[in-house]
Amino acid sequence: MIAINWINDNCLQARYVVKADDDMFVNIFMVVEYVLPTIYKKQRTVVCHYKKRGTSVIVRDPKDKWFVPPDVLPDKTTFPDFCSGYVVIMTVDSIPLLFESSFQAPLISIDDVYMFGILPMFSRKLNYVDGSKNFTLNNKMALEQYKSTKPITYIVANAWQDGSQESYWAAAINRLSLWAKRHANIVVLRNSMGPK
Structure with a gap:
């Protein structure tokens, strides 16, 4: 929420926001070439590894790491639509929506569900674009693709191993x-011409 607050205060002149975990590689060249053209006319849109309503069970056991108190989403057994938050590409008009909703929504510790599932329930909904076919958490498979001569399909890939980021960038360039x-x-x- 600190990042959302900062973006809301300082970056609303941007058109898009990319939120990525530090162990993820995002091929920004492919984002600009292939992802942004699909959403440039859309509003309140996020491209992510989309989790459809009813597919993720709400854990009510207080001893579990993913515990959600019974007063949050009462009478529900599964989460609403949300994004796995390891990488999310969104139109900037999503930011005020998320920020304003944070003053009404109950806080839970599962940040992906909170940010991209619960907050949108408290104002206008987000439009989800499922990018999961171009996102992978399989570091080995993605690196093999980047180092091969096959077409690159993974725009987002896990890069937790030492040297992965460098390997992805070298191959992408x-x-x-x-x-x-x-x-x-x-x-x-x-840039070489200097300032105007």
């Missing part, structure tokens, strides 16, 4: 699409 190379060169050219 090595395998930029023609579109990304053209746009990356424009940025380099603009």
Whole structure:
């Protein structure tokens, strides 16, 4: 919520926000080329590993790490729609919605469910885009794909092993699409020309 508050106060002029855990790799070139064009006309939209309502059980055992008190979502046995929060790409208009909802919603310690499931219940809903086919937590499989000559399909990948981030970035830069190379060169050219 501190990050949401900060973004709400300082970054609403942005169009998109990418929230990523520190052990995740996000191929920002592919995000710009393939993900953002699918959501640029949408409002209150998040691209994530989407968990559909009814698929994740609410744990009511107080001894369990994932315990949710009975007064939160009473009479429910499963969570609402939410995002696994290891990487979430969202339109910036989602931020005020989440921030304002935090003043009404009951707090729970399961941050993914709280941020992207419970908070949206207290105001206008978020629009979820399931990006799970392009997200993986399998570090070995993703690194193999990045180092091969096969097309890259994993835009988001787990990078918890030492050296993974560096390997992903080296492979991603090595395998930029023609579109990304053209746009990356424009940025380099603009930067080399100095301030206007």
